[in-house]
Amino acid sequence: MSSPVSLIREPLITGNKTYHQITEDLISPTEKTPPMSWMLGFIVAVTFLAVFVFTVGWTIYHGIGTWNLNRTIGWGWDITNFVWWVGIGHAGTLISAILLIFRQKWRTGVNRAAEAMTIFAVICAGQFPIIHMGRVWLAIFIFPYPNTRGPLWPNFNSPLLWDVFAISTYFTVSLLFWYTGLVPDFATVRDRAKGMRKKVYNFLSFGWTGSAKHWQRWEALSLVLAGLSTPLVLSVHTIVSFDFATSVIPGWHTTIFPPYFVAGAIFSGFAMVLTLMLITRKLLKLEDYITIEHIESMNKVILLTGTIVGVAYLTELFIAWYSGYVYEQFAFFNRALGPYWWSYFGMMFCNVVSPQLFWKKSWRRNIWLTFFLSIVINIGMWFERFVIIATTLARDYLPSSWSYYSPTWVEIGIFLGSLGLFFTCYLIFSRVAPVVAVAEIKSILKASGNQYKGVSHHHDGHQEEVHHDHH
């Protein structure tokens, strides 16, 4: 039974592609010498990565006294960056898992790159909890293993430990899901390659043959992995929000945090996917596979999640007032009008006001506006985490311990360096693996290819006329 051809939906693959043309278009970037634009990008990314290695090394050697944290403000840019990166990762899983379950065909053009983004973002995120421990060589203490210290176990009731389990599970599952999707595409690369390259891709493709039974199991596996990843991704940012929500700090101790964090994570993740995809589609000439329709769909998700985030901000303010609890009221008064007012207004403007532009269809389909806003939103979501973490801690119960925090060059270096880590990984990925899922694109060609639109008028799988038009 073929997929029905919808006459209403716009084509997701343009340019009258054949199966072979799809292979050519999507695999050839991995076979060519990288263009100058890639080289330049790679040099910049590796430079930032070097900054990361240096500043992290500096932190580990001298201790976290090189940061500007103090007894009042114990979490600053470190945990802000952690939450920001984890959040960015969430869009990849949303696209690959939740949209698979909802049978959204447009996910196919962007899922591979989005999943890669998830993995690299989680790698970046994972650095921060480890280095913020100070004595990183004791990081193994967070794992429950039989040890010579008693055995002494970690505290399983602590949200910080839940986070360890959530993030490591999330990383493992995302990696397996992504790689299993890549195996058939690596086989395609292998079958076009010669010599050493063939050996390497033969190893990576795990001996894939494309047998009917393997495909059947592969599809069953993908569907169950998607089904498991869906609650997983929601649990991960929920647990990240528990790091704050289960504490008794006014401004953190709120029940709205889990859904509000998850919506914010998807919001920032989609912004990052758009930033990456708009550059990737231009440089790798993928305009036929990542169409304006894809961009518009993602902008709709941004509009929705941005609005949810906006409602959450206002709900927080209302509940703070309505609770009648002066400490909660002060925490929010202080966020908006205290010493960090600029970050609160930055957050409100970038996250709540700016995505509202996407109510207008022609703006959702405007590439330059989308690119600009995707960066604005990422800045806004970074501000959100900074607002929640630093401004809340800066004004605690005791006015005598009130403090102000601004980062040192080391903290700034680690953050900028983590962008280098992320982009280095992404740039390498874009040259060694197809950034668009080749097999999956082929499987939706007859349902979403432009030349099939408007040809078949049957929705029950009769595609006879389609063939004759095509061949």
Next chain:
Amino acid sequence: MAHKEVIFGLYNDEQDLLKAVKKAKAGHMEIMDVFSPFPIHGLDPLLELEESRIHIAGFIYGMLGTLTAFLSMTWIFTKDWPIIFGGKPYWSVPAFIPITFELTVLFACVGMVVTFYIICGLGPGVTNPTLDDRISDDKFCLAFDKAYVNEADARALFSATGAAEVNSKNL
């Protein structure tokens, strides 16, 4: 792998391949396998492939994860090293839920993926012989083992169903 002489037809379109599979089944020809660049919907019932049971394996692995996490935490905090955290009972079940959930998902996913590669005979370093390099590109392949199917019958089927190419290969 045992020595096999294979005759196979390559089709340009999955619909042609589906017709050929139907015809082969109608003629009681034993199909060795079908290879394609992407999963073809509607092929499994024609080949009479049973539904994959990998999700059942996943459920069992998941349950194993649930039990591992919950029983470990229970044993550690009630028997091995009981500590009071925040005035809560030793056996504080609600606080165990997040880790129990995470390990359920972790065990189910890792177990299923490993099972998938093992039962398919795939894995790092595995090299399986392929019939044609274009099967992972744009060709749809129907293969017969010459030990079970008469070569002339196979060729007749391929020409009747519009195969673009017919080849033989020893595996």
